[in-house]
Amino acid sequence: MESLQTPDRLIRLAVDLVNTRTRDPEKLTSPADVRQFLLDHGESDPITLDEHDLAEVREVRELLRPVFHAEPAEAARILNQLLAEYAVRPYLSDHDGSPWHLHVAKPGATWGQWLAAGTALGLAGFAAGHGFQALDTCAAPDCERVFVNPAVRRPRRFCTPTCAGRTRVASHRARRSAGPGG
Template sequence: MESLQTPDRLVRLAVDLVNTRTLEPEKLTKPADVRQFLLDHGESEPVRIDWPELVEVRQVRELIRPVFHVEPAEAARILNDLLAEYAVRPYLSDHDGSPWHLHVAKPGANWAQWLAAGTALGLAGFAAGHGFQALGVCAAGDCERVFVNPAAKRPRRFCTPTCASRTRVATHRARRATS
């Protein structure tokens, strides 16, 4: 398990983990999918995932998902519970010949536990800096992806410009059809 590198990395990891299961097909269907997800998010070899850990990673994803959907006090409770369960006081490590880096997961944590600790810490730090209103769920009716928006003066309702455009076009067509 690699470093705590940057808070932005942990926030992106949380968002992308939640978005592995939306209205689109499930993206984490086998251990190799989790392995590739971790590699795509900057982890280095060795990354070994077995079937039970795939199940654990998907459970962690479902523990994090509500943070984007609930009121701030409930989101804070969820994150605090995850931190209490999975995180420890940060410590420096240089395991496996890697450069010194921070860990927040318990020593010996598996990938699911590492994801729980890291993503909870990332989202907690993001919410503390930007407010829970900066955590969002796409407003497109046919999408349920989540996103973060650190821009204070630019409210965001959609996960991507594609969803925003698709929604605007559908609204325009609906208005034209009724007039």
């Protein structure tokens, strides 16, 4: 398990992990999918996973999902619970010949435990700096993706410009079909 290089990396891990299951087909269907997810997010081989790891990572994903929907006190409770269960006092490590880096998961943690500790820390730090309103779910009626928005004065309602455009077009068409004054 590689470094927790930056808070941004942990936040991206959390958002992308939650977004592996939306209305789109499940993206983590095998240990190989989890392995690719980890590689895509900066981890390096060797990454060895089995069906238990797949189930554990999916469970972590479902523990994180409510953080993006909950009221601030409930989101904080969830993150504090994840931190209490999975995180440890941060420590430096240079295992496997890697450069020195910070760990917050227990030594010997599974990939699911590592993801739980790191993503909870990333989201907690982000919420502390930007407020829980900066953790959100796409406003498009046909989308369930989550996102973070650090911008203070630019409220964001959609996960991507594509969802924003699709929603605007649908709204425009609905108004036009309603006729004059509609």
